[in-house]
Amino acid sequence: xxxxxxxxxEAINEALRLEMARxxxxxxxxxxxxxxPHSDEPDHLDAWGGVFGVTKGLVQEFGRExxxxxxxxxxxxxxxxxxxxxxxxxxxxxxxxxxFMGVCLDQVVNQAAKMRYxxxxxxxxxxxxxxxxxxxxxxxxxxxDSIYSIFVHFPGLKVVAPATPADAKGLFAAAIRDDDPVxxxxxxILLDTKGPVPEGEYVIPLGKADIKREGKDVTIxxxxxxxxxxxKAAEQMARNGDxxxxxxxxxxxxxxxxxxxxxxxxxKTGRLVVVDEDNPRCSVATDIATLAATQAIEYLNGPVRxxxxxxxxxxxxxxxxxxxxxxxARVVNAVRETMI
Amino acid sequence: MDIxxxxxxxxxxxxxxxxxxxxxxxxDFAAGKIPGFVHLYAGExxxxxGVCANLTDRxxxxxxxxxxxHCIAKGVDIKEMMAEIHGKATGACKGKGGSMxxxxxxxxxxxxxxxxxxxxxxxxxxxxxxxxxxxxxxxxCFFGDGASNQGTTMEGLNLAGVWKLPVIFVCENNGYAxxxxxxxxxxxxxxxxRARGFGMPSVAIDGLDVLAIHEAVREAVSRAxxxxxxxxxxxxxxRYYGHFEGxxxxxxxxxxxxxxxxxxxxxxxxxxVLEHGLLTQAELDAIDADVKKTIAxxxxxxxxxxxxxxxxxxxxxxxxxxxxxxxxxxxxPA
Numbered sequence: 230x231x232x233x234x235x236x237x238x239e240a241i242n243e244a245l246r247l248e249m250a251r252x253x254x255x256x257x258x259x260x261x262x263x264x265x266p267h268s269d270e271p272d273h274l275d276a277w278g279g280v281f282g283v284t285k286g287l288v289q290e291f292g293r294e295x296x297x298x299x300x301x302x303x304x305x306x307x308x309x310x311x312x313x314x315x316x317x318x319x320x321x322x323x324x325x326x327x328x329f330m331g332v333c334l335d336q337v338v339n340q341a342a343k344m345r346y347x348x349x350x351x352x353x354x355x356x357x358x359x360x361x362x363x364x365x366x367x368x369x370x371x372x373x374d375s376i377y378s379i380f381v382h383f384p385g386l387k388v389v390a391p392a393t394p395a396d397a398k399g400l401f402a403a404a405i406r407d408d409d410p411v412x413x414x415x416x417x418i419l420l421d422t423k424g425p426v427p428e429g430e431y432v433i434p435l436g437k438a439d440i441k442r443e444g445k446d447v448t449i450x451x452x453x454x455x456x457x458x459x460x461k462a463a464e465q466m467a468r469n470g471d472x473x474x475x476x477x478x479x480x481x482x483x484x485x486x487x488x489x490x491x492x493x494x495x496x497k498t499g500r501l502v503v504v505d506e507d508n509p510r511c512s513v514a515t516d517i518a519t520l521a522a523t524q525a526i527e528y529l530n531g532p533v534r535x536x537x538x539x540x541x542x543x544x545x546x547x548x549x550x551x552x553x554x555x556x557x558a559r560v561v562n563a564v565r566e567t568m569i
Numbered sequence: 570m571d572i573x574x575x576x577x578x579x580x581x582x583x584x585x586x587x588x589x590x591x592x593x594x595x596x597d598f599a600a601g602k603i604p605g606f607v608h609l610y611a612g613e614x615x616x617x618x619g620v621c622a623n624l625t626d627r628x629x630x631x632x633x634x635x636x637x638x639h640c641i642a643k644g645v646d647i648k649e650m651m652a653e654i655h656g657k658a659t660g661a662c663k664g665k666g667g668s669m670x671x672x673x674x675x676x677x678x679x680x681x682x683x684x685x686x687x688x689x690x691x692x693x694x695x696x697x698x699x700x701x702x703x704x705x706x707x708x709x710c711f712f713g714d715g716a717s718n719q720g721t722t723m724e725g726l727n728l729a730g731v732w733k734l735p736v737i738f739v740c741e742n743n744g745y746a747x748x749x750x751x752x753x754x755x756x757x758x759x760x761x762x763r764a765r766g767f768g769m770p771s772v773a774i775d776g777l778d779v780l781a782i783h784e785a786v787r788e789a790v791s792r793a794x795x796x797x798x799x800x801x802x803x804x805x806x807x808r809y810y811g812h813f814e815g816x817x818x819x820x821x822x823x824x825x826x827x828x829x830x831x832x833x834x835x836x837x838x839x840x841x842v843l844e845h846g847l848l849t850q851a852e853l854d855a856i857d858a859d860v861k862k863t864i865a866x867x868x869x870x871x872x873x874x875x876x877x878x879x880x881x882x883x884x885x886x887x888x889x890x891x892x893x894x895x896x897x898x899x900x901x902p903a
Binding site: 256294295299300302304305306307308309310311312313314315316317318320335336339340344345346347348349350351352353384385387407408409436485486488519520523524 | 629665670683691695697702721727890898
């Protein structure tokens with residue numbers, strides 16, 4: 230399969246375009262996914278293509294019926310996505326920021342997530358919610374969350390958070406094709422990052438972690454952009470002559486979780502650090518620590534360490550926000566603490 | 570009257586079935602036979618019946634916590650409903666949903682819903698599917714006077730209006746949201762008027778008159794089927810029992826209850842069809858007998874059905890998911 234270098238943004242756009250071409254029941258809706266839906270002016274067409282330009286160019290190819298701007302009405306269009314999914318469409322709903330889940334949570338957790346179970350398996354909800362996560366844009370507390378953990382908590386939902394352009398393409402295609410509701414978390418800070426991405430159809434099964442760097446002394450489990458932070462820490466440790474060889478496990482899929490890959494790595498290295506930009510309580514990070522404690526404690530040669538955001542909202546001031554997000558230096562320190 | 574004989578028979582049978590089903594539950598709940606909560610629809614039968622008389626199995630409805638009447642009117646199997654309410658494996662949802670979540674997607678019944686105002690956005694989604702697939706299916710969204718104050722209802726009305734969706738909003742104003750009258754909770758005191766603000770036709774009608782409801786909804790359904798968008802109907806009705814079974818109903822007067830019972834939708838329908846010679850006493854009596862038998866069979870079916878196997882707890886959460894992750898961090902109990 231031939232590859233070229235494209236951005237994370239382009240990779241998601243490509244996956245969506247391919248899936249919409251492949252299956253006419255796939256539709257996209259959300260706020261300003263094209264922009265200026267009131268206007269027939271050719272200059273206004275696709276004015277935004279999504280607030281981050283991820284869906285640019287789709288309306289020209291698939292039309293306004295399938296690429297559908299919504300009013301600012303998150304409960305309304307999230308619920309419409311659920312209802313459409315229950316009746317035969319395969320909707321992709323764009324929720325601009327994951328913090329906006331606060332507006333439409335009922336439709337996600339009480340309707341989408343529980344419907345199949347409540348109905349005794351007589352419904353399926355093939356809904357994909359695209360949303361953005363990540364701090365670093367000086368966007369303050371309501372536009373910078375990485376609160377994917379709360380969706381991992383809910384039975385009935387699947388949660389995905391890719392770190393690379395190739396993973397973004399392959400996992401997004403899988404999310405759309407999946408017959409369960411999937412929360413697909415795009416990291417804003419990764420949108421312009423580039424990498425090799427296979428051309429044409431490319432699907433990565435949900436529930437498979439990926440070892441982004443092999444090592445033998447410590448396992449660093451990371452999510453989304455924290456994979457890059459972990460990789461930098463691993464490189465520093467290799468370069469600095471600490472004599473520490475770190476293995477970086479990119480979870481990619483948070484629910485389902487690839488327990489085998491995580492446990493195999495812990496059993497190999499005997500040490501565990503988890504790096505997560507989400508808030509730390511009841512989180513994916515604590516889940517991984519629980520996994521180690523319940524299923525691999527006899528393999529651990531030191532304490533488990535978490536490197537996460539604090540138990541605070543995301544602050545605005547650059548001085549505070551930069552202090553909020555985990556850094557390679559903090560990861561290196563945490564790794565050293567596992568060596569005690 | 571522009572309504573055929575079979576449909577009149579169907580209307581009477583449907584209303585009688587709902588009444589008998591709910592009266593049976595009222596008795597069985599008091600006897601301690603029913604687990605959990607039930608919210609009974611008795612008194613409101615004309616609404617579900619008059620509405621669903623205009624629909625086919627291909628049309629959709631969304632429902633409420635008081636959903637038994639909607640289910641029966643939309644054709645959900647009565648035996649499976651009864652078994653579901655008894656928590657049995659043979660229930661419409663295998664005993665996993667109970668009274669508040671009975672659904673049958675194949676019959677276009679998208680579920681009773683335990684969230685007040687949960688339905689309007691879902692109804693818009695079903696309407697969107699019909700619109701994008703180019704079918705003539707319509708979706709009816711049932712909700713109550715309580716839900717008329719929920720933001721999701723306003724959002725659903727707006728979205729249906731903006732996208733001209735084939736959705737009919739039917740507000741069952743039964744006079745009480747739990748214990749609270751719309752006189753206290755509905756600013757402006759006019760629920761139907763709210764919908765006009767969203768640019769759709771909206772009427773308030775007598776919700777105890779099944780023929781009037783049928784007529785209003787027929788017009789709304791043809792509007793929706795020809796692509797002319799949503800309609801709002803406020804049906805003014807009354808529930809005979811409390812909010813849920815076990816409610817002591819200390820928030821309304823006996824006189825009021827008696828007054829509504831004297832205008833009962835079934836009595837009224839019998840009076841009209843007999844007076845105009847549309848149905849005979851014998852036909853009505855035969856339906857009464859038939860319904861009595863159906864309900865007795867449904868109770869016997871529920872009573873004799875097995876409870877769900879505990880293994881069923883882990884199924885139907887997802888279409889696909891690793892089984893061992895369904896009970897993580899521990900060995901699943903035997």
